[in-house]
Amino acid sequence: MEVSVIREILKVVSQPDMISLAGGIPAPQSFPMDIMNDLFAGVLERFGSQALQYDRSEGFTPFRQALAEFLHGKGIRVTADDLLVFSGSQAVLDALGKVMLSASTRVAVEAPTYLGALQAFAPYAPQYIRLQSDDQGLIPESLEAALKSNGVTMIYLVPTFQNPTGRTLPLARRKAIAALIQRYNALLIEDDPYRDLRYHGQTLPTIKQFAPDHVVYVGTMSKIFAPGLRLGYCAAPRAVHQWLVVAKQGTDLHTGTLNQALAAEYLNGGYLEAHLPKICHLYRPKLAAILAAIDKYLPAEFKCSRPQGGMFVWVQAPVGWDMQALYWEAIAQKVAFVPGQYFFAHAGEGAETMRLNFTMAQPAVLETAIKRLAGVIAAHKVDHALASA
């Protein structure tokens, strides 16, 4: 099981003095600790014992209402009834796997794609169809070829600040993809956790907006409130929606009521509006710091993505490099990352890639980490030279 290998790999991350660029973890400084008491008091006052009681599988109504309003403000036109709340967006992906996938089904994914999606789908053992991407994300022609060859049960995509690459699909491609899934009557999972973590440039519309009946839009409170509350959600076409409710009921009955009530307070009280700029303000210099350090220290032949938001930078070394081997050498130098190969649905791809997270460490620490990584790469180059001498 790949999952277990990654668990073993990432165990070392918690060693003392380790600088971790490995996680996909928000900085604790991004949590609204100063308002948590107010939120909790508001929940007890407004909802009382209801916040501790069993609730509907669909989600806590006040949270869904607040969420619908929040999404509306961003041009995503959904009602509270369209929304289903899950225990993190990971649980949305699991439910989609349960409802849609089996060993005889095919899922089209980017290469690389989000590791958590592969983990969620794994128990249902689907086959994967590899879509082609470039620096702007999924190439629409590649999707069309996959849809033409047919038999695609669903397509999984992170169009904005993709995990792991940080890439964002431009507007024209979003429209082209929306047109394609409508023409071929296909179902697209639009996983959109990083949308609000934009540090530069203009916000783009979702694909959901262009093809509402063909997209399951997946969102989360993890990056804009707190991941420890485990609050994800989706807006799915009706036929999928009703099966997701049945799956949800069998999986965990419903998502925690107290956490949903806290999120309702966070949204309704105007707290998110006030807090979100602080999160972006916290992460913007970190993105600048890691990109500057990469430019300064890494060899020119190591290409990296230039995201305008999100949590990750993707580094691609020349073919022949093995980042899994490099990983253990980096660990010895007290810096951790995720070898890129785990983000590919097909084995044997991505050995020369790595994912770097920039949200956890401070800017100066990010520079130190990249400098150490550059040292490991330089030493490795020498080793290579000696070995072939």
Add this chain to the structure above:
Amino acid sequence: MEVSVIREILKVVSQPDMISLAGGIPAPQSFPMDIMNDLFAGVLERFGSQALQYDRSEGFTPFRQALAEFLHGKGIRVTADDLLVFSGSQAVLDALGKVMLSASTRVAVEAPTYLGALQAFAPYAPQYIRLQSDDQGLIPESLEAALKSNGVTMIYLVPTFQNPTGRTLPLARRKAIAALIQRYNALLIEDDPYRDLRYHGQTLPTIKQFAPDHVVYVGTMSKIFAPGLRLGYCAAPRAVHQWLVVAKQGTDLHTGTLNQALAAEYLNGGYLEAHLPKICHLYRPKLAAILAAIDKYLPAEFKCSRPQGGMFVWVQAPVGWDMQALYWEAIAQKVAFVPGQYFFAHAGEGAETMRLNFTMAQPAVLETAIKRLAGVIAAHKVDHALASA
């Protein structure tokens, strides 16, 4: 899908003036509302931002430690490392289904058994082997016959105050069942949500204590703290344990950190110890009231279980009665229950049975409900007589 049928049936429960004996829901008066502020303050002070952060799939370490100590005090000898935390005990059952079951596997269950377990296992499409029960629960000889015929992947049991019947396995049967699963090297799921809701009689040891390497012990905080926090847990044999962690990671990464931190405070601060007697004090007269009302109002040929704890009483009418038909007549009289047929793994069983919950309504309201139910039954008898005249 049966699940959807039940959802439709139970939708009417929220109608105004409805007396619901349908849910499996704790009374809101059983929640420790008076200490929630203290617990929350304790969590922020002790754990700070850690309570809002991503955490281990296995569960929040301070909660697992507190839980291990709590269980130890009850003679269940597990360490924090043995425990895995899930999003409600429903999520334990889902994970067990994911790890253990497929269309080629067999699960041995009581008839009737817990509906939520059937819902959790349904997506994995196992076959069910029917075990025989009497007023004291599972008959060990029936289990032995099932194990002898072999091919049983796992056995699912609620040995204490079973949902739906309220039945409790006596000590001798617990020992006999432990001996059998050891002899046949079988895996037993011991689902134990109601253990602490004992209003009369002596606590019995778990089956886990007699066969620790053959039992997945499943517990929950839902009945002794608050169900809206969605905190379940299990202690499984090592080989199962490690696969459950992998399944858990793909399903929802981990269970809500804040809720686990609240539960750790609840256990460590001695709050549970002080609060649990209040819950039993609240429910004891309700159990007495529903049993007295059944004795007083229902026809003598309607047999009911006599539990010493838990949340449910099981009523069995003479063969020929159809409680699903009766349900809609009862709804018209503003009283709801769950027709018993949904608790059977095999279709066509249990038409003459019903499950009555006694924890939600006040004692006087329980009497009113049973009186109304008796009226519906009496009217139905007349209809029957007219129809056959």
